[in-house]
Amino acid sequence: MAAPPTTSFTIGTRASKLALVQTDAVKAALKAACPDYDFRVFSKETAGDLSMIALREFTSKNLWTEELEELMMAGQVDFIVHSLKDVPTNLPPSCTLGPMMPREDSRDVLVVKQGLPYKSLSDIPAGSVVGTSSIRRTAQLARSYPHLKVQDVRGNINTRLAKLDADDSPYTCIILAAAGLLRIDLGDRITQYLDSKNSGMLYAVGQGALGIEIRKDDHALQELLAKIEDRDTTLACLAERSLLRTLEGGCSAPLGVETEWEQTPEGSRRLRMRAIVVSVDGKESAEIELAGEVDSPDAAEAHGVAVAQALVDEGAGKILEDIQQNKVAKEALAV
């Protein structure tokens, strides 16, 4: 006799406010699709949350995912909700990403210090300090706004806003993801939405989407998640992650993307992807725009690889090698 279907699920997540809000959104969508099922949340402070050091320079992002993956493989949680942007492009062999829910706004935004009158990045006076710790944002700012200074700002979203608004703050503005602010009801702090046209700022792979990580052999859960899937989100995000995976070869790349769906005159749908790789000083860059038919996960993977190849043809390989060399040199010094 077949085992009865599981109707009770435990969802694993980090314990940050944003992570909990995101997990509640997944839980609510599943509960609406399957009212007879039960979902509970198990949250955990991960090594990444607890650490005080400048992790990004010296470690992989896996600090945020490894401990929850171990709990999942031990059967203590059934699936994990992440910000997709923070999910490494290569997962452990027994884990995979499930179907994805609709993506929140994927753009970066400018947040100006409370009380200052600036309305856009182009209003910010020369010499002002922009807060960000992202190599992608730093490089793109250096490229399009070389008259601005960039300084690290760390911590969760509320911490960063507090650092921006403090009386003795060095910052005139900071750059954040729209999605995080919108999800925790801080959309009123958004001064300007940034995109390739208005500011030359492209977003991070997977930004604004949730990554639901599951055990690879959990086919029942795949089917359950398909009920709350937005296929366009899944395919666009798989294509973006394929691009990053193809380019990075292990290191975190200063890669910006912008993807949108478009209708062809013949009536089929294509995924248009813009992508840019910028050297940290902003002086060198490679960019590309490529549309392709993406109607399956395999086609999404292939489109990501094609965009990566086109970027390398434009010179991205050399920029990434230089960054990798620099990183190796820094690590050697730090030992």
Ligand SMILES: NCc1[nH]cc(CCC(=O)O)c1CC(=O)O
């Ligand atoms: N690396 C931090 C991070 N990871 C996910 C988000 C929120 C937005 C998202 O889902 O992409 C943020 C904050 C930010 O970049 O402003």
